[in-house]
Amino acid sequence: MNSPATPGRDPIAEARRQWVAHGWDDAAPGMAAVTSIMRAQQLLLTQIDGLLRPFGLTFARFELLRLLSFATEQRMTMRRAGQRLQVHPTSLTSLAARLAEDGHVERVANPKDGRSVVLVLTGSGERLVEEATAVLNAEVFETIGLSAEDVAALVEVLSRFRAGRGDFAL
Amino acid sequence: MNSPATPGRDPIAEARRQWVAHGWDDAAPGMAAVTSIMRAQQLLLTQIDGLLRPFGLTFARFELLRLLSFATEQRMTMRRAGQRLQVHPTSLTSLAARLAEDGHVERVANPKDGRSVVLVLTGSGERLVEEATAVLNAEVFETIGLSAEDVAALVEVLSRFRAGRGDFAL
Numbered sequence: 001m002n003s004p005a006t007p008g009r010d011p012i013a014e015a016r017r018q019w020v021a022h023g024w025d026d027a028a029p030g031m032a033a034v035t036s037i038m039r040a041q042q043l044l045l046t047q048i049d050g051l052l053r054p055f056g057l058t059f060a061r062f063e064l065l066r067l068l069s070f071a072t073e074q075r076m077t078m079r080r081a082g083q084r085l086q087v088h089p090t091s092l093t094s095l096a097a098r099l100a101e102d103g104h105v106e107r108v109a110n111p112k113d114g115r116s117v118v119l120v121l122t123g124s125g126e127r128l129v130e131e132a133t134a135v136l137n138a139e140v141f142e143t144i145g146l147s148a149e150d151v152a153a154l155v156e157v158l159s160r161f162r163a164g165r166g167d168f169a170l
Numbered sequence: 171m172n173s174p175a176t177p178g179r180d181p182i183a184e185a186r187r188q189w190v191a192h193g194w195d196d197a198a199p200g201m202a203a204v205t206s207i208m209r210a211q212q213l214l215l216t217q218i219d220g221l222l223r224p225f226g227l228t229f230a231r232f233e234l235l236r237l238l239s240f241a242t243e244q245r246m247t248m249r250r251a252g253q254r255l256q257v258h259p260t261s262l263t264s265l266a267a268r269l270a271e272d273g274h275v276e277r278v279a280n281p282k283d284g285r286s287v288v289l290v291l292t293g294s295g296e297r298l299v300e301e302a303t304a305v306l307n308a309e310v311f312e313t314i315g316l317s318a319e320d321v322a323a324l325v326e327v328l329s330r331f332r333a334g335r336g337d338f339a340l
Binding site for chain 1: 178179180181182183185188194196197198199200201202203204206207208209210211212213214215217218229236240254255256303306307308310311312313314315316318320321322323324325327328329330331332333334335337338339
């Protein structure tokens with residue numbers, strides 16, 4: 001029922017042709033860039049969440065454990081963790097609640113400020129994030145499937161993109 | 171309570187330094203690339219979903235309407251739409267249900283095969299997707315905030331990345 005020629009074609013190149021055909025030439029490259037980022041993220045998230053499922057983790061929960069494991073005394077205020085991970089306070093609260101339930105973090109009152117909450121990595125959280133990191137390093141990060149030049153160009157261009165949108169100061 | 175030097179630093183550059191400090195040199199560039207894609211996607215999705223909210227659309231719903239609007243007779247089988255958008259059948263069913271509820275698509279039995287379902291763009295869906303496209307073109311795609319060279323490099327590298335993961339055949 002489908003045209004036999006279509007499987008295998010790049011849907012983004014196809015969309016780009018359509019954009020140009022509709023006279024949206026000025027928007028076509030940006031559309032292709034945005035859609036490329038969206039699809040790359042989707043491919044990565046599917047793979048990563050699959051690899052992390054046996055650990056009871058998602059990429060978002062992994063990132064929070066990883067951040068705490070790098071922090072001084074393996075602890076950080078909720079507020080700062082949210083800033084570093086760019087996560088909305090509501091989402092961070094639910095990430096932290098789930099990790100606390102599983103015994104990987106503890107939520108304690110900030111001794112310097114009774115109202116705010118500090119997240120502390122537990123021994124179980126530390127062991128888990130080390131194991132999960134080893135898997136992601138081997139299965140995703142070391143085997144990204146791009147040349148060193150492509151990886152460098154990608155990181156550089158996306159860093160300009162992110163800085164331009166206020167993700168950080170260049 | 172936070173070090174005054176930290177706001178504004180690039181958290182990905184920071185994570186990369188940590189990766190190297192832990193001896194994960196081979197994984198550091200890939201980690202930076204993956205995390206860059208994730209954060210760029212997050213920035214874009216937040217902006218795009220905000221722009222589409224007044225239309226009652228998300229980016230996923232927009233993409234489905236856009237795909238139908240480009241299709242011959244503005245219709246496509248669910249199966250083919252799912253392949254083109256790389257959306258899991260369950261997610262596509264719920265996307266289509268929501269758009270049908272709002273009157274933007276109709277779900278009809280495939281005349282060539284009674285068991286499968288064809289999605290048809292309605293007049294209301296067509297008007298909506300044209301308006302939403304004009305907004306995304308002006309506010310996102312034409313104003314992506316990168317040079318033409320950066321946009322071209324980004325699309326090219328991500329196309330190699332996607333092809334390497336079976337997203338399409340190069």
